[in-house]
Amino acid sequence: MKDTNKKWAFIFVAANLVLFLLFFAWPALLGVYYSLTEYNGNVATFIGLENYINLFQDPSFYKAMSRTFLYTLIGVPLVYITSLFVSVMLTSNHTKGKNIAKIIFFFPWLVSPIVVGVLWRWMFGESFGFVNFVIQAIGGNPIPWSSNGDFAFIVVLFATAWAGTAFNMLIFIGAIISIPRSLYEAADVDGGSGWQKFWHVTLPSIRSTSFLVILLAVFNLMKEFPMVQSLTNGGPGTDTTFIVQYIYETGFDQMRVGYASAASMVLFVILLVFSLLQFRFAKGGKANE
Template identity: 75%
Template sequence: MRVKKKDRNKKWAFLFIFSNLLLFIVFFVWPALLGVAYSFTNYSGMNATFVGLDNYIRLFQDPGFYKAMSRTFLYTALGVPFVYCASLLVSVLLVSNHTRGKTVAKTIFFFPWLVSPIVTGVLWRWMFGESFGFVNYIISALGGEPLAWSSNGNLAFLVVLLATAWAGTAFNMLIFIAALLNVPKAYYEASEIDGANGWQKFWHITLPSLRSTSFLVILLSIFGLMKEFPMVQALTNGGPGTDNTFIVQYIYQTGFAQMRIGYASAASMVLFVILLVFALLQFKFVRGGRVDG
């Protein structure tokens, strides 16, 4: 009887594994293979002719591609530490014994995670609109001059960073809170006996204990920001001009607006290779045991 029950459980396990594997092949593997194939053609939605490496050659000769890629790297380089610091600060405050109203605060800080990235972009676009924005209204009410949040590339980029931190803090906050609650209290009690202050406890106990968690948050943030599309598209539409066109916006514009699907596929493959490098670095550090909690 036990053997029959065990065999039946195995059948259900294989069924669940097969269904997930099928979905993975249909929605991930097959589109990826199509992208690789299209990157070697001049496919525009109707006909596809093999062109070899022409798409890649033209891609690496396109100043627009380098501009989009450099802007993406800048966005990631500034956004990741910004999101990391904001998430860690909020998490430390929410687990502190001196903080009051933690339940309400957690709900407020988690709310952005429940909002669609498109809604986030529209919300921040309304707040920082030049002629109708709430922020410029406050500045004018205080006697200042309204700022060109939309027509100035650097100011628009700043708004994107602020919106990214606001939207990205919630999920990372949950990860940090779980890790902070697992730090042994004995460490802090022993440091208090030695006369350590709050900053010393944070620097010598909290941060080292969050090493693996920090690595995870940073890696996920890199992936998220490198692939960011809906929030930026709704907020700036890549503007003004192409000042804030990131690599995914560049792929979207060339692939769907200009119907150069083969060329856009080549750009997608380049992005895939970059993200793969980050993934392999993660694998190397974790396997090497250099990232531990």
């Protein structure tokens, strides 16, 4: 019996190892190799670090990277606050219309990011969008949502907050309902208000969950592609072209696969450094507790 269990355990581990090597390790190694070559999809010519040197001298790369950092810096708190607020409302006994709210906020999880982007493009279209239709119906002037870079960026942020709420909402709801009711009862005895209970009971109790949500949000926003591509296509101009759009356009539109691979490796290192800093910060916070 034990030999049979060991056999099946070995099979499952081996299968996972093969999948890891096939779909993660091998593509990653290819990416490193291609980043050191001049490769257009046909012949790869080794050029050493030339792609990296050119990349760090490319203003377009820095522009896309700075937009990505700004998008992440604003988007992560927006996604976190929206997800937490919706979760608290849905777990409250005083909230009405929970079923409708769940459908609205969980819908993005049921469809692809491309569909989410198309839906928001329809809502905020300049000549056919629902939002501008309402604005004009009440006597206002249509807003250039897609031709003005600042407005387009705002629409992307709103779409990101809505799309990111679905999954994070499930994580937060699971964490909130697992908080012992005795903590809230003790706060009631002490005369704590709703805000005080949230600040002193709910938030400290879901600290590890908050760390997970923030970490996932950073990763998702730093490598966001399909939703933004279908919503703005990186426009107007390059005002909503983030780093993954830059990599896509360089690698597929311009067929500079080696150069795009170098940009991908830089993005990978940035995400790796950030994750290590996040874990170090979280570990330090637990030690201080």
